[in-house]
Amino acid sequence: MHSAVFLIEFGAIILGLGLLGRFAARFSFSPIPLYLLAGLAFGNGGLLPLGASEEFIAIGAEIGVILLLLMLGLEYTASDLVSNLKTQYPAGLVDFTLNALPGAVAALLLGWGPVAAVVLAGVTWISSSGVIAKVLGDLGRLGNRETPVILSILVLEDLSMAVYLPIVTALLAGVGLAAGSVTLAIALGVAGLVLFLALRYGRLISRFVSSDDPEKLLLVVLGLTLLVAGVAQQLQVSAAVGAFLVGIALSGEVAEGAHTLLSPLRDLFAAVFFVFFGLHTDPASIPPVILPALALAIVTALTKIATGYWAARRAGIGVKGRWRAGGTLVARGEFSIVIAGLAVSAGVQPQMGPFATAYVLVLVVIGPLTARFTEPIAAYAARRRGTPTTPVAGDGATAAEPVTDLTKAGSGDVEAGSGASGRV
Structure with a gap:
């Protein structure tokens, strides 16, 4: 009987997610808000709380995070990462300063303490590259001059997660300064080692994993990822970082083949993750935090x-390209939920879950709107002030060499029917 109830519940969830994804694709927006709302509806305090399938959903959600980070790593080569670090790090520093500090300050003003401040800083810092990738495609801006700038910022945010996640994991575990420093040193050491091996022996690693049989390739890559993620978590580094590093180590045809094979699994389990986050957020807890979440958004x-x-x-x-770049970066999504989920699981701040849910719901909805209308609104305001609007060099819509590959934006968001790679 328990098995039958589980199958009914889980089947209904998957079917519902599929229908929500189709609905979102029809109206060209991210399905993430719908997945979160579905979780709120079926969680504690919702319309129809689940029982039999909740434990399985929790495991599926953890796998979803691992696959999101694996797919993110597959989008990059070690040389891509090193190149972006060398040339775009000033933009990354500005991005961190302007967007992480408001989250930290908000947590302290709310009286949540320093650990919650570090967590909320990450929630407000990271943009959603999956939503952004889809928006760029929908608006026909793949060849715009500002697009490489947008993608570089997203890449640097992805790279920062390899350092940020171990720090957050150590803080949430309540370890001391010495233990936390060891954890971070291990994480950085492992990341550096993987980058060195990928740069020096990437072809050999990919050749070892490679297989002409899709079934064998899927089993080897997925098994290796789960194994490394488990070892990383045992070392208090972060399962997500371990999966990310596995993705970086693979390149060429192996990365392309693994990406194709794993994309459906990523989309399935990532959707389950967003539902799981909603399940553990009581809808009644959102109204008390909606105003501060809206203000922070x-x-x-x-x-x-x-x-x-x-x-x-x-x-x-x-100037026009600058406004388009700024408006496009507004959307938050998968990583913000992942970071907040770590805090909720650790029981650091009960209000973090509903706060992050409300915050992401607001920005994942208005993000595509700011991408579309920031530049026209800025132009209108300039005309009202009497500022000249004559185009200058770099305002053109398309570059001499169009940017047609958005894979450097990262991977992770579940974009039903969009075909765009994104990040969680």
Whole structure:
């Protein structure tokens, strides 16, 4: 009987997610808000609480995070990472300063303490590359001059997770300064070792994993990822970082084949993850935090616009392109939920879950709107002030060599029917 109830519940969840994904794709927006709302509806305090399938959903959610980070790593080569670090790090520093600090300050003002401040800083810092990738495609901006600037910022945010996640994991585990430093040193050491091996022996590693049989390739890559993620978690580093490093170590045809094979699994388990996060958020706990979450969303939307504007200006992009870059970066999504989920699981701050849910729901909805309308609104405001609107060098919509590959934006968001790679 228990097995029958489990199958009914889990089957209904998967079917519902599929229908929600189709609905979102039809109206060209991210399905993440719908997945979160579905979790709220079926969680504690919701319309129809689940029982039999909740434990399985929890395991599926953990696998979803691991696959999201694996797919993210597959999008990059070690040389890509090193190149972006060397050339774009000033934009990354500005991005961190303008967008992480508001989250930290908000947590302290709410009285949540320093650990929650570090967590909320990450929630407000990281943009959703999956949503952004889809928006760029929908708006026909793949060849715009500002697009490489946007992608570089997203890449640097992804790279930062390899350092940030071990720090958060150590803080949430309540370990001391010495133990936390050891954890971070291990994480950085492992990351550095993987980058060295990928640069020096990447072809050999990929050749070892490679197989002409899709079934064998899927089993080897998935098994290796789960194994490394488990070992990383045992070392208090982070299962997500371990999966990310496995993805970086694979390249060429192996990475492309693994990406194709694992994409459906990623989409399935990532959707389950968002539902799981919603399940553990009581809908009644959202109204008390909706106003501070909305205020923080407005502030960090403006700081992301400022980040994109500054980075595009540094790259020599014209005024219109600067506003487009800033507006495109506003959306938050998968990583914000992952980071908040770590805090909720550790029991650090009960209000973190509903706060992050409300915050992400706001920005994942208005993000595509700011991407579309920031530049026209800025142009209108300039005309009202009497500022000249004559195009300058770099304002053109397309570059001499169009950017047609969005895979460097990272992977992870579940974009039903979009075909765009994104990050969780």
